[in-house]
Structure formats: structure tokens, C-alpha cells
Amino acid sequence: MAVPAVAGAALLLTACGSGGASGGSNSTNFVAGDAGVSTVKKADRRDGPKLDGETLEGGQLDVADFKGKVVVLNVWGSWCPPCRAEAPGFQKVSQDLKADAEFVGINTRDSSKGPAVEFEKNFGVTYPSLYDPMGKLMLRFPKGTLNPQSIPSTLVLDREGRVAARALTPLSEENLRKMIAPVLAEK
Template structure:
């Protein structure tokens, strides 16, 4: 009888690993896309989001779905819980140090994060597909990123987002979460400062 539990445990681990690998492979394949290709279709199948010609998908305030609560260790060894940020607007950016489009947009995130930090805006990264924290920490230092990033090498945190919502499906992906903890906007492409503001400012202006 003692042999059954280890086998069952290995099966569970294999299933979780396979699911995480599938998500990570999807995200990895999206990195390097050069614009709106991954985000050009309007939501369908009962979803409530609409994607504009600039590749930014948005949801009307009364039709948004709650973002999952994300908890875990940050790249610098601290702990982060997005549940602590309710009442703030959260900009959530999925990135990897190996991803050239992530590097291209990083300076824009640093600038907007600095400009909005006193307006109730929290920037949070989700670092994924980096097999150790060292290259990710080097990326942050080089780009001057001071806001925290959850370390999610296998994409497990990304599995918490419901399919059919504005869930992350590419690297980079950026989500804007409103003060009620609901997903208001998504972009699955590297963002200029202007496009990031297009996503953030309308949510920030909501009362």
C-alpha cells in the first residue's frame, strides 16, 4: 500500500507541470510578435470585452470580471499579495528578461509608474520563463525598474486567470485592474508610453 501514495503524488505533479508547461509554451511563442496581431480580434462567445484598432481590449465598468488574487515570492525574495492593493488601480505586466519586446517597453513602464505613484496606482510585474532570478534581477537593475515582480517561472500564477476573460495570453501582456479588483483593460503587445496611458488614464479617472 505504501507504494501508491508516491505514484499518485508523482501523477499530480506531472499533471500540474504539464498544464504549466502548456501555458508557458503559449506565452513563449507569442513573445516577439510585432504589434497588434495577437490582440486584434474582438471578444466573442459571451465575453464582454471589445478590442479597438490599437490592440487594447477594454470592458465597460459594469461588465468586468474580478482578477484572481495573486500571492507569492517576489524576485528579491519578498512576499506580495495583490489582495492588499484593493482600492488602488493596478497595472500588471507579464514579462521575461529574455523577451526583446519586454525590454523595449520597460522604460515606458518605469516612467509612467513614477508619474502615477502618488495617484493610487500600483505597478506589479509577473516574471515568467526565467529559470532563475538572476537574469530577471539584472534586467530590472539595467532598466531602472523599482516596482515589485512576482517570480512565476512555470506560469502557475497565469493559470489563475479564467479563460474567456481578459487573461494573459502573450509575453508581454499588460492588464489594468480597477479599484474594485476587476480587469478593465488588456494589451498583448509591447506598449509605448502613449498606449500605456490610453489603458490606464480612463480607469484612473473613474470614481
């Protein structure tokens, strides 16, 4: 097994947990806030990594194609109870904000697409999800940035494709809306 895959597996062994605390130091320029959401001032944001690949439905998706819109990324697994708990709220918010924001799931640690597709069907999830069984997409985020460190994790990319906010905890519909609103309000 290649070293990146081992590192990814080790990272994801803490899945469905609270995630490690990171940030708050002067070198990262992000601040942990209410409801487990960390944010970055607009001037201090870094570009998100290239996130592309096959979707659960078998198509191709490149998050860069959504530049100019706010993008909400949700890292999830069908086996994850907190992911099941937050799925209805994510679907509702994605529908409410579809004119202003794109939602993209990143399905991880499902060894086959079947359980993930069933998850989407059961929860009525209509936005696309990249299929990332080994967690390779998460490893594209540079260390020391607002990277996903647990499952579920949620990130908000601003209209320029830069990471503006991250949550390493399941989000209620209300907290998801609070996380996205400041980024949507930016011009």
C-alpha cells in the first residue's frame, strides 16, 4: 500500500468523531468560532485544491467549474450516523440556495458505490457527490489549512474557489445556514 493511502487511512480512522482541533495559531490565519466552525478572513484565504473525479452516478465533476459561485463541500460516508443525521438539512439548504450556491458531496470510505447511492436515494440528496473511497481528495488539502479532518466535515469555498470556512462536526440546518451566509453576503 502506498504511503499516501496509508496516511489517508490513518487520517480517516478518526471518522465520525469530533476531529482534531487545529487552527487558531498565527501561522494559519483562521479562527475557530461558534458551532465548531472555523473561518478565514477574506484577505487571508488560500485556494482550495483541485477537486475532481467520478461522481457516484458515474459522471465527471470538477469543482473548479463552479468558480464564481459559493461552493459547499460535505465529506460524508453512508456508514456514518452523524452524516445520516445532517443529510436532510443539507438537502433542504441546497435546494433553498440553489440559485446562489453549489453543493458537492465527497463520499469517502464506502468500498463500493451501492451503499452511497442508496444513502442519497433514502435522504433525497439531489446534488452530486464525488466518489472518493480512499480519501485521496481530502489529502489534496495542504497541511495547516482548513482541511477536512473528520467525517463529516463541511467546507465553504468563496466565489474565487478559496476556503472560507470549515466545520469538523455535524451541522444542523441552522448552523449550516449560519456558516454559509457570510460568504454568500460577500461581493
